[in-house]
Amino acid sequence: MSQERPAPDRDGLGLRADCGSCFGLCCVALPFAASADFAVGKDAGTPCANLRPDFRCGIHTRLRESGFRGCTVFDCLGAGQKVSQTTFDGRDWRSHPGTARQMFAVFPVMRQLHELLWYVTEALARPAARPVHGELRRALGELDRLSGGSAASLIALDVPALRADVNALLLRTSELVRAAVPGRRRNHRGADLIGARLGGARLRGADLRGAYLIAADLSRADLRTADLIGADLRDADLRGADLTGSLFLTQPQLDSARGDAATRLPPALSRPAHW
Template identity: 65%
Template sequence: MTSLKADCSQCFGLCCAALPFSASADFAADKAAGTPCGNLRADFSCGIHARLRESGYRGCTVYDCFGAGQHVSQVLYGGTDWREAPGTASEMFAVFPVVRQLHELLRHLQEAEGMPAAAALRPVLAEHRSGIEALTRLAPPALVQVDVDARRREVGPLLGRASELARAAVRGRRRDRRGADLMGARLRGASLRGVSLRGACLIAADLAGADLRQADLLGADLRDAGLAGADLTGALFLTQPQLNAARGDAATRLPDGLLRPPHWS
């Protein structure tokens, strides 16, 4: 099964070279797509990795490639980096974001396959996962032509069905807030157990002490959301980048497999 955890030691610094960013609260400088970051070392490590936030590169600390970096570097390009073979650089940089998106879909499909309540869906979930894994092994010229949005449209309803099955047993569940604009909302201590917050805008929302157990957080924007003391046990489709973008503390309870970001108080 495809590894969906980033291993930067096996990557050619692709997120630091392929992707663009603009000077903002998240990045200290402008960088064009395909231009290596000035902090990228010759060995593809980051020269300021231990002090990214203090150096104005908060955006780097919330990014996760879901293992796409090492897949592109070691599987698709056989361990030959873009400095050794400059002619591959533009293609490699174009392939990387496509694989990253496909790996994120794989991550969600794997989670859905592991839901006991969605056991009846496992054959079709596995079929879609196998199909997307096959796409990630295509030759680079074919990979850059993959319609990722079409794959999302195929997989999205299936993940939604798995979510419904997993949340069906939550008693007293309140109405779903899928796609809701909750930017800056005061939800301190709110009972959101089993609620769908899929695609909701929760930027800077106050969710301190909120009950988010079994809540569906697929695609929810948690940038600067306050999660101090919140209970996210069993939250569905929550990813590490979402947590990294939020603000929690030592009392925030997390789902299995996710890590407490080091910048949380």
């Protein structure tokens, strides 16, 4: 009997942000609007006023108190250094201004590829999803190949179609994993649960894909094995909640929520410093 191959290593795939190897792409390529998350607004392709000549943030240690909370919940998942050091071979947009427009266009594409790689690696680490591991490994290989392509090939990618194909595998993974949860599993896929009072709720194995949980009370909720892909957890109260084994939860989702020392997290994620 053949043994199950180990899940791919996220560090080996470069899915951890290394800001020291990036040309401040998230501070330039992406737009943001003046709001509760950003003290000021700026257009895509315009450097943030806080970006220093060495591509470091001048207010990195005090982003929240300076009105840039949105920056603290963004994670490029390694896309920044991949574009900077691989796609453009270490040529930065300041020293080589002719690369700027193309580099800024590639960055959000690479970010989506790395997000899909992150989800696929998680799916491959789920023993219950073994029936689709073969397809997941093929998808991972293709995503990795595409991410190493030229700037022109990356810009030309049909990202929505690619996401749709991968999402079908992630949805199948979710169904296989959650099928093992006993009892009734709630379906709140895409639901408007903004401000909902769900303190102590039994949401084990629930489908919360794309749900709007902004400012929802999820304190002490049982979210074990719940599918949280794309769920909006901004300002959600996760104090004392159990997120053990939750599916497709990311660090930015956690960083945008509120929790405490009693919140139980999946091992791959870190407790936000502001909790």
